[in-house]
Amino acid sequence: MEKKTPLYDAHMRHGGKMVPFAGYLLPVQYGTGVIAEHMAVRTTCGLFDVSHMGEISCIGKDARKNLNHMLTNDYTVMYDGQARYSPMCNEAGGVVDDLIVYKVRDDHYFIVVNAANKDKDFAWMKEHAFGDAVFTDLSDQVAQIALQGPKAPEILKKLAGEEQIPVKYYSCKFHCRIAGMDCIISRTGYTGEDGFEFYLAPEEAEKLWELLLETGKEEGLICCGLGARDTLRLEAAMPLYGHEMDDEITPLEAGLGAFVRLGKEAFIGRQALERGGAPGRKRVGLKATGRGILREHLDVYAGGEKVGVTTSGTFAPYLKEPVAMALLGTDHTKPGTAVEVDVRGRRVAAEVVALPFYQKNKNEREVSL
């Protein structure tokens, strides 16, 4: 039986089409449909319930050492309120999960993990914890709402004082208050757009949801579901656990080498990643040049030989073309390489392209208000 998020009643009221996802009932879309929701986030703003995500705290004077031991990224130098993404590897170099860590202070971190993996992650962290570090699963005590799109700062400014709005991408402000509600405001997201994520008590989630919707009405803010969340992250080429990486795909194969710091202290999976050397396959982007929509788990061929498999694919609503990500043998990863994708028995021509498919304000990582 799927659990309801604290926003279940709000979804029903707003016409959400509910589907089971990672143990929760969540809206796949609302009445406006996936394409309209996707376009709202690219051009104005969209609101997502992401309360299914898992939250885990790590507290103790050895907290940072534990993170550096369990995660591939380096958590040594961070300011309070900074967020940092990382894969979490197993001994073989495969990925247990990918997650975001927020630094509260030197001995206190707040970790956000994928919904489908939260029990596995929590068990893994407890199993590998050492010294003075206590991991606590807070998932049932935390709701999460994402406000995403170019109009997000404008909308938030109407509700929160400037000192409560994080300026840098991948940073957050703790102990914020919006209309009397305590929350964390984070400048993060999974859409390829500017935006914020709010963490707060489940009892207050519905109130914040309605307040944001009402406040953003004139900017064009609408409710968005899982369908748009997936097409947005795919268009922005953001990897999804279980697709671009899993227990048997390494972060290096998934193109996440920037988040694997081999120069830091020893961490789980490091030996395997070092021993493995340069990966034999890599994540690439594909664009269909023939007629057809590329989906996940389709075989990819070059010159009649199987060279890999797609990991995610869809019709990209903003680019208005079919795109996919795939793991291909490294001989076939150069942009411009012609391949064929087996779409239910039919070979559809495609071309390897550079990732991401879509990028807002190219090369601009810092955003201002």
Add this chain to the structure above:
Amino acid sequence: MNHPTDLYYSKSHEWVKFLDEKTALIGLTDYAQDALGDLVFVNLPEAGDEVTAGEAFSDVESVKAVSDVFSPVSGVVAEVNEELLDAPERMNEDPYGAWLIKVENITEKEELMEADAYIRFYESEE
């Protein structure tokens, strides 16, 4: 939701409009297009192809998924609606205007429902 009374409906959510005894247009119902969501791709047969009652003759794709479209009749494809190849969203916007194929020489048909029976059918299915 709109289900015109001059059409017949299949359990797999296609509509049939008989132009005469042996000729009909086939499309996706309003219920089907709503359930599928934004349609972004369609594969159609070619004129001259045979279709068989109860068998797939086309597939349509929404942003999220692929679905087969089944023929409610057996016969020969006289015409396909090529407009849909470039504008599959027409099936969402105007499901009863956006026919997929025109079938002639119909020899057989599935058990079809009238509009009110079709509405009772999908409501009981939900």
